[in-house]
Amino acid sequence: MPRIAYVNGRYERHADAAVHIEDRGYQFADGVYEVCEIARGYIIDMTRHLDRLGRSLGELRIEWPMHRKALEIVMREVVRRNAVRDGLVYVQVTRGVAPRDHYFPARPIPPALVVTAKKTNPEIxxxxxxxxxxxxxxxxxxxxxxxxxxxxxxxxxxxxxxxxxxxxxxxxxxxxxxxxxxxxxxxxxxxxxxxxxxxxxxxxxxxxxxxxxxxxxxxxxxxxxxxxxxxxxxxxxxxxxxxxxxxxxxxxxxxxxxxxxxxxxxxxxxxxxxxxxxxxxxxxxxxx
Missing domain, CATH: 3.20.10.10 (D-amino Acid Aminotransferase, subunit A, domain 2)
Structure with missing residues (x-):
């Protein structure tokens, strides 16, 4: 079964997933991320991880890419589509895609969101x-x-x-x-x-x-x-x-x-x- 990633509103084959070359995460590291453990079919400490994501976004003045509850649904769906029982789910949010300039974009742009999940072997x-x-x-x-x-x-x-x-x-x-x-x-x-x-x-x-x-x-x-x-x-x-x-x-x-x-x-x-x-x-x- 191929791995699946969520990229800016779409579930795509992991091998085909991509972001724009002018995504500010790629150009400036202008973004934040979170990684949650998945253990025995549960996402561990999701509340604290998303609380910290919100704090990181606030410190960089980046808006949430979607409502927090909607993001939880996306995370679970990515985990489900990848059939991960033990592993990690990764969330990355950047300021979005805009012409390369150190200033924040002059006009509002939607933040970019990537969610991936992968299996790990707890025995290791x-x-x-x-x-x-x-x-x-x-x-x-x-x-x-x-x-x-x-x-x-x-x-x-x-x-x-x-x-x-x-x-x-x-x-x-x-x-x-x-x-x-x-x-x-x-x-x-x-x-x-x-x-x-x-x-x-x-x-x-x-x-x-x-x-x-x-x-x-x-x-x-x-x-x-x-x-x-x-x-x-x-x-x-x-x-x-x-x-x-x-x-x-x-x-x-x-x-x-x-x-x-x-x-x-x-x-x-x-x-x-x-x-x-x-x-x-x-x-x-x-x-x-």
Whole structure:
């Protein structure tokens, strides 16, 4: 069965789907996106993802491409047409198509919308969590508004490629003072020797991760103490555990940083417990 994409009002074969060459997302990265996990036939945390989409659109002064409820219907239809039970659904909204000019278009134009879905194998992620992953550190070189989930991801792309070439899975951006900001596509966490969860405050310095928010809910239910503060690379290396969170990874233990082991170099019990509890606590919306 061929993959199907939704592009500006039409469901099309994924292989044939296209956007205009003067779409401002292509020309200027003038757009935003969201990615939701699909697990066991449910779209996970859809409300929080669409809330964040609305915030990102507002920060860039882009209108919703359609009513929010209509977008939910489109997302479910794309998931249904692609028969995805476990995977990801991707939503991208740009300012639209207009003659190339740095200024916003002088006359109103409709925002452009693309929705796609793809299958993933949850067994691959489960096995990866059993062994944990490595991260590398890279200097922070992004603009200051990383709290907006824009499609302008070139620094993130280069960082992830650097991680792959180093045999790692993720790259953590590090400020000049040595504190960890976040991963190229994840939020960063540690567990202190005293058992406290630490993650950077979700202000303008990091993306306000949806999975991060759900993990905070799980931690509260588990009675875990959380400190929202910066932590250094050295503190992470001496921590009891480290892990990353994102819709594409859920909770993933980190067992090495720049090739140096975290604790005993094996996944920790806190990260694995958070991962195991995630589906039970996260919001679940029927995917079809």
């Amino acid at each position: 992620s489960r096995k990866r969590a059993e062994t944990g992953v490595g991260v590398i550190t890279v200097p922070e070189n992004r603009w200051e508004r990383v709290d907006i989930k824009t499609v302008g991801l070139l620094p993130n792309v280069l960082a992830r490629q650097q991680a792959r070439e180093a045999g790692a899975v993720e790259a953590w951006f590090v400020d000049a003072d040595g504190t960890v900001k976040e991963g190229a596509s994840t939020n960063a966490w540690i567990v202190t020797p005293e058992g406290k969860l630490v993650t950077r405050p979700a202000d303008f310095g990091i993306l306000r991760g949806v999975t991060r928010a759900t993990v905070l809910d799980i931690a509260a239910k588990m009675g875990l103490e959380v400190e929202e503060r910066a932590f250094s690379v050295e503190e992470a290396l001496t921590a009891r555990e480290a892990f990353i969170t994102a819709a594409s990874t859920v909770v993933m233990p980190v067992v090495s940083i720049d090739g140096r082991p975290v604790a005993n170099g094996h996944p920790g019990s806190v990260a694995l417990s958070l991962r195991q509890s995630f589906f039970d606590v996260a919001e679940k919306s029927p995917a079809c």
